[in-house]
Amino acid sequence: MKAIITPSPLCGEVNIPSSKSASHRAIISAALANGTSRVSGVTMSDDIKATIGAMKALGAVIEADGDDYVVTGITEPPKSAEIDCGESGSTLRFLVPVAAALGVKATFIGHGRLIERPLSAITDLLGFHGVSCQYTSNVNLPLIVEGKMPAGVYEIGGKVSSQYISGLLFALAYIGERAEIKLTSELESAGYVEMTISSLKAFGAKIEKTENGYNIFPAKLNAKDTAVEGDWSQAAFFLAAAALGGDIKINGLDKNSVQGDKACLDIFRNIGANINWEGETLHAKAGELNPVSIDASQIPDIIPPIAVVLGQCKGQSIITNAYRLRIKESDRLSAIARGLVVNGISVIETRDSLCIDGGTLSGGVIDGFNDHRIVMAFSIGAAFAGKQSTVTDAEAINKSYPKFFEDYKSIGGVADVI
Numbered sequence: 001m002k003a004i005i006t007p008s009p010l011c012g013e014v015n016i017p018s019s020k021s022a023s024h025r026a027i028i029s030a031a032l033a034n035g036t037s038r039v040s041g042v043t044m045s046d047d048i049k050a051t052i053g054a055m056k057a058l059g060a061v062i063e064a065d066g067d068d069y070v071v072t073g074i075t076e077p078p079k080s081a082e083i084d085c086g087e088s089g090s091t092l093r094f095l096v097p098v099a100a101a102l103g104v105k106a107t108f109i110g111h112g113r114l115i116e117r118p119l120s121a122i123t124d125l126l127g128f129h130g131v132s133c134q135y136t137s138n139v140n141l142p143l144i145v146e147g148k149m150p151a152g153v154y155e156i157g158g159k160v161s162s163q164y165i166s167g168l169l170f171a172l173a174y175i176g177e178r179a180e181i182k183l184t185s186e187l188e189s190a191g192y193v194e195m196t197i198s199s200l201k202a203f204g205a206k207i208e209k210t211e212n213g214y215n216i217f218p219a220k221l222n223a224k225d226t227a228v229e230g231d232w233s234q235a236a237f238f239l240a241a242a243a244l245g246g247d248i249k250i251n252g253l254d255k256n257s258v259q260g261d262k263a264c265l266d267i268f269r270n271i272g273a274n275i276n277w278e279g280e281t282l283h284a285k286a287g288e289l290n291p292v293s294i295d296a297s298q299i300p301d302i303i304p305p306i307a308v309v310l311g312q313c314k315g316q317s318i319i320t321n322a323y324r325l326r327i328k329e330s331d332r333l334s335a336i337a338r339g340l341v342v343n344g345i346s347v348i349e350t351r352d353s354l355c356i357d358g359g360t361l362s363g364g365v366i367d368g369f370n371d372h373r374i375v376m377a378f379s380i381g382a383a384f385a386g387k388q389s390t391v392t393d394a395e396a397i398n399k400s401y402p403k404f405f406e407d408y409k410s411i412g413g414v415a416d417v418i
Helices: 022-032 045-056 089-102 112-116 118-130 162-175 190-202 231-243 260-271 301-310 323-325 332-342 372-384 394-399 404-410
Strands: 001-008 009-016 036-040 061-063 066-074 082-084 105-109 134-135 144-145 153-156 180-183 206-210 213-217 247-252 274-278 281-285 293-294 313-322 346-349 354-358 391-392 415-416
Touching: 001 372, 009 404, 022 036, 022 045, 022 066, 022 089, 022 162, 022 190, 022 231, 045 061, 045 082, 045 089, 045 394, 066 247, 066 394, 082 089, 089 105, 089 118, 089 144, 089 162, 118 134, 118 162, 153 162, 162 180, 162 190, 162 213, 190 206, 190 260, 231 247, 231 260, 231 281, 231 301, 231 372, 260 274, 260 301, 293 301, 301 313, 301 323, 301 332, 301 354, 301 372, 323 332, 332 346, 332 354, 332 372, 372 391, 372 394, 372 404, 394 404, 404 415
Parallel strands: 009 247, 082 105, 153 180, 293 313
Antiparallel strands: 001 391, 001 415, 036 066, 061 066, 105 144, 134 144, 180 213, 206 213, 247 281, 274 281, 313 354, 346 354
16 A cells, blocks of 8 residues: 655644553553453554454453453463464564463464564573573574573663563563563663553562662562553654644643653654643644754654654754664664655665754655554655655554554545555
8 A cells, every 4th residue: 555645734633542562561461460450442553463362372361342451361371372473573572481481382473574573682591591492484483482481580681672671571570489680781762661660560560670670579460450541652753743844732642651752752842843731632833943863772663753854954963873773664774764865855874873964855755664653754744745745555554553544634634545
């Protein structure tokens, strides 16, 4: 599919979908807990479907009730299971250690670029602790995980993916014995780990942050009803629209959220957008844009919409510490650079940075690289471009935000998705 977008002001009010990151964590926590929990306000997407299917395969009972999911925790894990992670890196990296903690012989499969995304940091670590992790092809999936993961001390670097640390936290909290995670390098995307800890604590886990990692104390996970908050990473696209020239009100966000992508609020303010809370609604509108320097290490998922706005800022902006964008659903660093160049923007791309000389987005034919965040970011930019644009792979939005183009049109966007 492709989206043919005619420039048009984006102005209006949007109800932001619930956080995909928080939904993953709430569903997994509930599935590992004793008893039955209700997880309310879940916005369905392909990634969340993958996590629900995976937890069912591992023995949880999960039933839909509108936008709520009633989750009965695992009481008797199966001896073996096939877990289809779709294209969801979160599902895969969270659940490899979880399957080991449950003692399930699990075969993990996936699709798209997920089969190539790195796994060795977690599989090597589990192997050191006696869990067999067998690669069965010349890529990373299918992967067979077999053996019972013990409590203990787990040493792992923090720069490859915070999802590994989250997966260990889920697994060790479920085991419920004294354990420790030691980080051998600085943790990137730390906000996502804080989300995991917050979710697990809500279900009764006892986790303490240390100078170089986390202590997990003996505790049982017990059922709890929980509501999923709005998604700051999705809100970033609408804040980008406002910065580029829109006037948008966003409903459903938590002012006190621990989501790391809440950083988009201050970033877009620094770029020049006028953003203020009006009660529980976030009101954003255009201001005078300024070039800025951005460290991407903690916020890789919101770099695409930020970069599109920087393409419209007169002057030079720099995005640094961005190598991890290369191992997402696409090589996002390259995808961003190519999309900006198609729009007539000068970009210098290095191994882990982009130097953007902002100007005026021209519009053009932009490759979406089958990446939901690339498609959405450049669709936002196309609304303010000088001519009609075509963004390929529009169906990629189903990974995280299936109703994106509906919401886009509701605030004045002109998009023909064919």
